[in-house]
Amino acid sequence: xxxxxxxxxxxxxxxxxxxxxxxxxxxxxxxxxxxxxxxxxxxxxxxxxxxxxxxxxxxxxxxxxxxxxxxxxxxxxxxxxxxxxxxxxxxxxxxxxxxxxxxxxxxxxxxxxxxxxxxxxxxxxxxxxxxxxxxxxxxxxxxxxxxxxxxxxxxxxxxxxxxxxxxxxxxxxxxxxxxxxxxxxxxxxxxxxxxxxxxxxxxxxxxxxxxxxxxxxxxxxxxxxx
Numbered sequence: 001x002x003x004x005x006x007x008x009x010x011x012x013x014x015x016x017x018x019x020x021x022x023x024x025x026x027x028x029x030x031x032x033x034x035x036x037x038x039x040x041x042x043x044x045x046x047x048x049x050x051x052x053x054x055x056x057x058x059x060x061x062x063x064x065x066x067x068x069x070x071x072x073x074x075x076x077x078x079x080x081x082x083x084x085x086x087x088x089x090x091x092x093x094x095x096x097x098x099x100x101x102x103x104x105x106x107x108x109x110x111x112x113x114x115x116x117x118x119x120x121x122x123x124x125x126x127x128x129x130x131x132x133x134x135x136x137x138x139x140x141x142x143x144x145x146x147x148x149x150x151x152x153x154x155x156x157x158x159x160x161x162x163x164x165x166x167x168x169x170x171x172x173x174x175x176x177x178x179x180x181x182x183x184x185x186x187x188x189x190x191x192x193x194x195x196x197x198x199x200x201x202x203x204x205x206x207x208x209x210x211x212x213x214x215x216x217x218x219x220x221x222x223x224x225x226x
Contacts, residue, residue: 009205012198020195035074035178041115042080043162044172048128049104050119052160053092071153071182077162077175078146084165085173086131087149088140095159098135101126103169115177128167146174 043050079085105119128134132142138158141147142165149160164171 005205005208009202009207011202012205013202016195016198016200016202018195019191019198022191022195033180034182035072035180037176037178038110038112038115040174040176041111042172043077043115043117043175045105045119045121046170047103047105047121048163048167048169048171049099049102049131050107050117050162050171051095051099051104052107052110052117054158054160072180073151073153073160074178074180075149075151075160075162075175076146076178077173079144079164080172080174082144084142084144085147086140086142086161086163086165087147088131088135088137088161088163089149089151089158090135090137090161092157092159094135095161098131099124099128102128104128110177112177115175127169128163130165130167131161131163132165 075087077085077087099122101124103121103124105121107117107119109118111117132140138154139149139151141149162171162173162175
């Protein structure tokens with residue numbers, strides 16, 4: 001029984017350590033505004049636009065976080081040459097119609113820390129023109145210096161676009177991608193608390209049998225003496 005408790009205590013401490021470390025890492029990864037950020041990175045294409053399509057997002061209006069707009073995506077970008085940058089999000093169909101016939105690059109895989117991507121170029125010969133008034137953007141930002149787009153996640157299929165504000169080819173920006181999930185910071189705290197509880201329980205499961213063994217040792221010696 002004593003050996004079993006020691007083994008159980010060791011497993012509890014190991015699990016508790018893992019929970020505490022994971023919880024602390026999650027808590028530290030969330031910034032003061034509640035976002036998990038990719039960290040800055042350079043995005044570049046020889047075409048006129050970098051396009052990142054979202055997956056089809058289901059209507060989760062039964063989820064309070066979704067319904068109240070607490071699940072958000074934030075993109076920050078600034079042109080490397082100081083020129084005007086455009087960031088926008090619209091329905092995937094609207095973006096595809098706007099860029100049809102012009103060359104652009106579709107993001108296939110996103111890398112984090114630092115931000116980077118792998119993409120496929122869609123060929124074309126037309127110039128898309130200035131994007132600001134060309135599409136009914138759900139959200140957009142444009143100008144010199146760092147621009148920020150903050151989008152409340154909505155149902156449907158959407159596409160993010162990063163371009164030069166005049167639609168010219170050759171886009172090079174320093175960008176940052178962040179996601180806000182309303183329960184993530186609390187989840188990190190809960191993991192840390194669970195980790196501390198498991199560590200404490202494991203320590204007690206190991207310490208108590210060893211303490212009882214020390215108490216039994218002298219008594220056993222006395223009983224066996226002359």
